[in-house]
Amino acid sequence: NCLNPFFYVFFGAASVSAHLQDLSFDGQKVFRVIPQNDEQVEILNSLARLMQVDFWQPDSVALVRPKMQVDFRVEAEKSFEVEDLLKESGVEYQVLIDNLQAALDAQFDSKARTGGHSYEKYNNWDTIAAWTADIAAQNPDLVSRSVIGQTYEGRPMYLLKMGKSGPNKKAIFLDCGFHAREWISPAFCQWFVKEAVETYGKDTVMTTLLNNLDFYVLPVFNIDGYVYTWTKDRMWRKTRSKNANSSCYGTDPNRNFDAGWCTTGASKNPCSATYCGSAPESEKETKALADFIREHLSTIKAYLTVHSYSQLLLFPYSYTYTLPSDYQELNSIASAASKRLASLYNTKYTYGPGAKTIYPAAGGSDDWVYDQGIKYAFTFELRDTGRHGFLLPESEIKPTCEETLLAVKYIANYVLEHL
Numbered sequence: 001n002c003l004n005p006f007f008y009v010f011f012g013a014a015s016v017s018a019h020l021q022d023l024s025f026d027g028q029k030v031f032r033v034i035p036q037n038d039e040q041v042e043i044l045n046s047l048a049r050l051m052q053v054d055f056w057q058p059d060s061v062a063l064v065r066p067k068m069q070v071d072f073r074v075e076a077e078k079s080f081e082v083e084d085l086l087k088e089s090g091v092e093y094q095v096l097i098d099n100l101q102a103a104l105d106a107q108f109d110s111k112a113r114t115g116g117h118s119y120e121k122y123n124n125w126d127t128i129a130a131w132t133a134d135i136a137a138q139n140p141d142l143v144s145r146s147v148i149g150q151t152y153e154g155r156p157m158y159l160l161k162m163g164k165s166g167p168n169k170k171a172i173f174l175d176c177g178f179h180a181r182e183w184i185s186p187a188f189c190q191w192f193v194k195e196a197v198e199t200y201g202k203d204t205v206m207t208t209l210l211n212n213l214d215f216y217v218l219p220v221f222n223i224d225g226y227v228y229t230w231t232k233d234r235m236w237r238k239t240r241s242k243n244a245n246s247s248c249y250g251t252d253p254n255r256n257f258d259a260g261w262c263t264t265g266a267s268k269n270p271c272s273a274t275y276c277g278s279a280p281e282s283e284k285e286t287k288a289l290a291d292f293i294r295e296h297l298s299t300i301k302a303y304l305t306v307h308s309y310s311q312l313l314l315f316p317y318s319y320t321y322t323l324p325s326d327y328q329e330l331n332s333i334a335s336a337a338s339k340r341l342a343s344l345y346n347t348k349y350t351y352g353p354g355a356k357t358i359y360p361a362a363g364g365s366d367d368w369v370y371d372q373g374i375k376y377a378f379t380f381e382l383r384d385t386g387r388h389g390f391l392l393p394e395s396e397i398k399p400t401c402e403e404t405l406l407a408v409k410y411i412a413n414y415v416l417e418h419l
């Protein structure tokens with residue numbers, strides 16, 4: 001990918017400022033196709049070989065199967081060629097986003113940006129980092145901040161611990177921001193912390209949860225990647241580590257865990273968006289999270305990780321089609337949680353084991369955590385289903401977080417009642 005001249009034309013020179021990034025997505029389109037058979041899947045494969053194609057859903061062309069909904073982004077100059085190719089070969093398609101730059105501009109509110117932190121805006125890393133300090137300082141009896149490690153580029157990975165102090169408390173781990181461009185994810189972690197501190201002592205469920213459980217919240221896991229999406233390339237997904245013998249950067253952190261590592265749905269090519277890394281836990285971020293969880297295995301009872309987009313609630317396994325031994329229980333929790341989520345705005349979620357529900361993909365944090373013995377392991381894929389994709393407008397932050405909160409509270413309460 002990064003050897004493609006397109007990469008340099010559009011992103012390589014954009015290091016100067018966000019201004020150049022503004023120019024870079026003009027005319028780019030996001031297409032949606034549902035290949036009907038192997039032949040049409042092969043057409044997508046040849047397309048991906050012919051030109052720079054950024055797969056939004058699924059994460060890579062290698063994961064495409066017949067009848068699957070496929071969203072991908074192409075550069076402006078190539079969009080006519082792509083349309084012609086799809087037409088010629090009889091593949092039905094839809095233009096999801098006609099001009100990516102317009103969608104990019106539309107993700108931010110028209111209201112002037114104050115520069116300060118807001119739960120209803122996308123906050124950059126510096127703002128989030130400062131917020132972690134503030135929220136802990138303002139709620140000393142409920143929130144404390146620690147650092148679980150440093151990112152590749154040296155940023156501290158802040159972790160918030162929330163709950164009333166008490167003896168032998170069990171905990172729920174929640175993380176956001178694995179994939180850099182999934183901005184709604186960190187927004188949810190911040191929202192969750194806000195809700196906890198604002199409704200403790202008022203909302204009976206939240207009060208019970210915080211009295212009897214601790215929540216570990218990692219608001220942004222892939223901080224370097226997140227910073228990169230704010231400064232250089234809004235569509236970046238991976239970490240930002242340098243790869244040996246390659247000019248391409250980054251590893252897919254959700255392919256980097258030691259769970260069937262790199263056996264399926266992941267790539268050994270450092271230029272791929274689903275590169276599994278040079279070894280399990282090769283990424284400092286993965287190692288830091290895995291170390292923390294290993295050190296707290298006796299207390300952590302549930303693990304929730306938040307991605308976007310597609311509106312899914314997934315549980316193990318993704319590295320194999322084999323169902324987990326707790327399939328029945330996990331499925332009924334996912335069903336009830338999805339129902340709770342939909343009760344607010346009627347947002348429909350699909351749920352099930354990862355491999356079967358979307359695609360097999362090894363090395364994910366949910367599978368690894370589950371195999372460590374943490375039974376309640378779930379992956380959320382938040383709004384939407386492709387209308388805006390990764391560029392969800394800020395006006396949708398509040399409703400998305402509100403509905404997701406209902407599902408998270410449901411799961412947390414279930415875990416508490418089954419300790």
Ligand code: ARG
Nearest residue numbers: 254318354361364365367379
């Ligand atoms: N879109 C997410 C990803 O591909 C889904 C994660 C599901 N879990 C998993 N272990 N693959 O990373």
Ligand code: ZN
Nearest residue numbers: 179182307308
């Ligand atoms: Zn993701």
